[in-house]
Amino acid sequence: MEFSRSVMDLTKERVSVRTYEEQIIDPEKLGKIENYLQKLNEGNTTKDRYLLFNMENFKDEDVKNIWKPNVIKGTRYCIIGISDKKEMSEISFGYDFEKIILYATELGLGTCWLGGAFNRDGLSKHLNLNGEEFVNIITPIGYEKDSFRFMPGAMNLAFRAKSRKPWKVLFHHNVPENPLSEEEAGDYKEPLEMVRQAPSGFNRQPWRILKENQKFHFFIGIRSSYGFLPHDLGKIEIGIAKCHFELTAKEKGLKGRWKALGDHEQSFSLPNKWKYYITWIDES
Ligand SMILES: Cc1cc2nc3c(=O)[nH]c(=O)nc-3n(C[C@H](O)[C@H](O)[C@H](O)COP(=O)(O)O)c2cc1C
CATH class of the missing domain: 3.40.109.10 (NADH Oxidase)
Incomplete structure (x- = not known):
């Protein structure tokens, strides 16, 4: 761990x-x-x-x-x-x-x-x-100053829930139009939920994840770079999502690996704004 x-x-x-x-x-x-x-x-x-x-x-x-x-x-x-x-x-x-x-x-x-x-x-x-x-x-x-939020993780999560986009916006099943339910996510419910809870610039939560059988494809679904920042924000946020997803999967004993699919391996058709980055292939 x-x-x-x-x-x-x-x-x-x-x-x-x-x-x-x-x-x-x-x-x-x-x-x-x-x-x-x-x-x-x-x-x-x-x-x-x-x-x-x-x-x-x-x-x-x-x-x-x-x-x-x-x-x-x-x-x-x-x-x-x-x-x-x-x-x-x-x-x-x-x-x-x-x-x-x-x-x-x-x-x-x-x-x-x-x-x-x-x-x-x-x-x-x-x-x-x-x-x-x-x-x-x-x-x-x-040390955080006089926080009223010094409360157990679950309460903190409830407090934060309002500031996070719902599953149906972030996670999709086979095609982008089809939302992924928590049941369909199976063992990957928590790794996905931990991506949803992750920090993002301006709290934009740009991640879109498409589950296709044993594969989870990671995309950025909204604007990615801003002239006033020295980096591509979307790519940094993909790194944050990878961190939460992979560490949670490992903690749950799930096995898998990352692969950046080549153009010919990408079978999905995407909304205009989505940009593909990387795929987690479950090998549990
Ligand atoms: C790459 C990145 C850059 C950020 N830059 C700033 C920043 O310049 N100023 C700021 O106040 N918060 C910044 N944040 C924090 C986000 O606003 C914050 O993570 C988001 O609103 C979600 O709130 P939470 O972190 O309390 O869950 C940044 C977060 C990320 C991931």
Whole structure:
């Protein structure tokens, strides 16, 4: 198992936290995060790298200058995902960064994916970026401030349910016009549900998944790139979906593998806006 706690519990517990206690993070937790990031960096076959950024010794105004006004408050720590402009690999970046988010959740720390709402240039000045590197995504980490939502996962999920699109919009059976029911999803009900609960930019929930026998095809169903962002948001979100789907499937003892089907292997006809990325082939 990837984490010592259930990935389904961590998924249900995680929410975007934007206001934090002004509190130093327990050094043991910071050490664990450093180790986790180091392991990810060592095992990485892409040009992405992840680092912990500690602003404990910064002046207040310098910290405020990193966070944009009225977005993130209270914390002096973040995890930074750095990528290479010429060799972007957004899908694996999204997958890894979401694992980092779930790991921080396991440590009892709040997080919030930030693709746009921080001072990218100001932060970059503190980093030794080399060559074509740039700051891709960051997350603040810290202790969530006076949250009324410190409640068990199930209640948190009920609280969040309203902000998520229904199954019939996201999951489809054989053809895009045909919704996939929870019964038809079988053992994959939870892996799919964990995709539905995942974070996405602007909460757009762009994922569309088509089940065809033992195959689950993953698409982005709405606009994917935005000029003001340095990355293709849709690809990052496919990585997030892969992370939740695969880790939940593994936790349930399901076996399978990812394959990007070639054009000739794609039998489905799609709505205009859908763009195909990857397929999970169940081998249980
Ligand atoms: C790739 C990505 C980029 C995001 N960028 C921002 C951001 O710049 N500012 C922000 O406040 N939230 C950002 N978010 C957080 C989303 O708004 C949030 O995940 C979504 O509204 C769902 O809410 P939840 O995370 O509480 O479940 C981002 C999320 C993702 C996945």
